[in-house]
Amino acid sequence: MTSAVLASSIAIAGLERRQHRRRWALLALLLLMLVVALLSIAIGPVTIPPAEVLRVVGDNLGLPVGEIAPQHAAVIESIRLPRTLLGLLVGAALAVAGAAMQGLFRNPLADPGLIGVSAGSALAAVCVIVLGEQGLAFLTSALGPFSLPLAAFIGGLITTLVVYRLASRDGQTSVTTLLLAGIAINALCGAGTGLLTYLADDQQLRNLTFWSMGSLGGASWSQVGSVALLIALPLIALPLLARTFNALLLGEAEAGHLGIAVQRMQRLIVALAALAVGAAVAVSGLIGFVGLVVPHLLRLAMGPDHRFLLPGAALLGGSLLLLADLLARTLVTPAELPIGILTALLGGPFFIALLMRQRGMAV
Amino acid sequence: MSLSASDLGVIRDGRALIDGVSLTLNPGEVLVILGANGAGKSTLLRCLSGELRPDAGEIRLNGVPLAAWSSGDCARRRAILPQQSPLNFPFTALEVAAMGRIPHGGPGPGDTRIAAAALAAAEAEHLAERRYTTLSGGERQRVHLARILAQLWSPLPNDEPRYLLLDEPTASLDLAHQHATLALARRWTDRNIGVLVVLHDLNLAAQYGDRIALMKQGRLLALDRPRAVLEPPLIEQAFGLPVSVIPHPEMGCPLVIPRQIAA
Secondary structure (H helix, E strand, C coil), X not given: CHHHHHHHHHHHHHHHHHHHHHHHHHHHHHHHHHHHHHHHHHCCCCCCCHHHHHHHHHHHCCCCCCCCCHHHXXXXXXXXXXXXXXXXXXXXXXXXXXXXXXHHCCCCCCCXXXXXXXXXXXXXXXXXXXXXXXXXXXXHHHHHHHHHHHHHHHHHHHHHHHHHHHHEECCEECHHHHHHHHHHHHHHHHHHHHHHHHHCCHHHHHHHHHHXXXXXXXXXXXXXXXXXXXXXXXXXXXXXXXXXHHHHHCCHHHHHHCCCCHHHHHHHHHHHHHHHHHHHHHHHCCCCCHHHHHHHHHHHHHCCCHHHHHHHHHHHHHHHHXXXXXXXXXXXXXXXXXXXXXXXXXXXXXXXHHHHHHCCCCC | CCEEEEEEEEEECCEEEEEEEEEEECCCCEEEEEECCCCCHHHHXXXXXXXXXXXXXXXXXXXXXXXXXXXXXXXXXXXXXXXXXXXXXXXXXXXXXXXXXXXXXXXXXXXXXXXXXXXXXXXXXHHCCCEXXXXXXXXXXXXXXXXXXXXXXXXXXXXXXXXXXXXXXXXXXXXXXXXXXXXXXXXXXXXXXXXXXXXXXXXXXXXXXXXXXXXXXXXXXXXXXXXXXXXXXXXXXXXXXXXXXXXXXXXXXXXXXXXXXXX
């Protein structure tokens, strides 16, 4: 009996130590995000010293900071800062949506891009771009700047529901079906997008190219504003559902036995994740693999507990996307690589490695 | 107060999975469900656990219809041990056990202590730091047992009766752990808890059950003390296997021995 008590107290101490480490890890991720944001504002065609960046930010907050070069202030306020904020929001949204879908499907390979949710969002957005002036004019005029994110949200919602229906049976999801359904949906949405591209005029075509490859270029304050509203909700709400996510990993029936209203929660999660992906796709096009890579790295470092995974994904997702954007716009100056190509180059091999490791497991 | 089912019926694809089943699980007793494959044991358990809504009949938990309880209140009164869980994320065993505290607003620091104690009760304290994904089937089963013990760890106000439903808890366990698990379930009846166990082993049922419900083709064949249910004609009727029943040499409970099947 004494040895049992001893073993228990060692286990409790171990868990408490781990929780403690996780809290520090979240703090470290927050710091990382701030540093990357600072770099992202400082580096570009005009390099601005980080101290100057802090002075401009301080000046905007009404602090007495002394002399500032006006052209630096202009570059920061009208170009770098909105782009940096947009990168943080989009990265956080994609990573949290990825973690949420992996929790929902009980599968670490679920990614909004791989299972077709992003493609569904993009198809709906392309519909609005190409048909917005004709067939759907009454909608776009009624909804204004929200019509694109809203369409992307609805597209994402529908594809998530379709994939979920296809891949789960009796509360079990099959990875094989999930990924195959993703291939089919990606192909269908790609065909739809291709058809619309064929119908598009020159101006629309330029807009569309941006969708297929993903970019944070052209970030503006109005974009940041509208997308922040839409992304804030899932970004705050999903981490609050952390215990529900943990329970759902036990299985749908088991979560129900623990007092979770399973169906209602699953619908809520689908809607929130689709909102995050839809809003992100609406402003930045198709940026893949963020939702796959970020939660996976965090699980390796901090374990699968969603109370740390979801906030961690928001912080690390923002940082990584910003870092990728920094590379995308500095590697081949003065031109700019589409960020989606960069994340695919990095994320593709990562996904293959993950798949190889999973191969032994039952699917 | 009890967990009671009256006149339950479940129909799927035009076939009655269970039909006219009535039984009452009282706090303080171990009620064993026996029956051949497809006899409706799991369907009955899924009805009692609220997972499956019966097409006919009613289930009451402490006098109140199941549907009238909030899911949280239900979870504080009734815990279910699944045959297996699809969990495939690398939580530690202690973290899995602590999930049993979710209906109580956990897991917080106090809940971690309860989870550790529950692991010890399920003879799984040495697994606490291990990743769930690296455990064997039997070890996983004991971690889930700890999880549902944690769920019902502390009594309710006024010591309201609570219920444990165990779906083939011994299926992947070795001999010693089969007996340890059922002995533990027996001990927990002292906490004003009623235990319902689905089993395949008639002798485990004889040894640990206060009452046995024998099912065949969705119906209750018998519901009585082990001595009355474990009679060769009833067993042969339920399982289609001729048996001899002799008294256990030490405990006096029935001991069921299959006889040679006529070629």
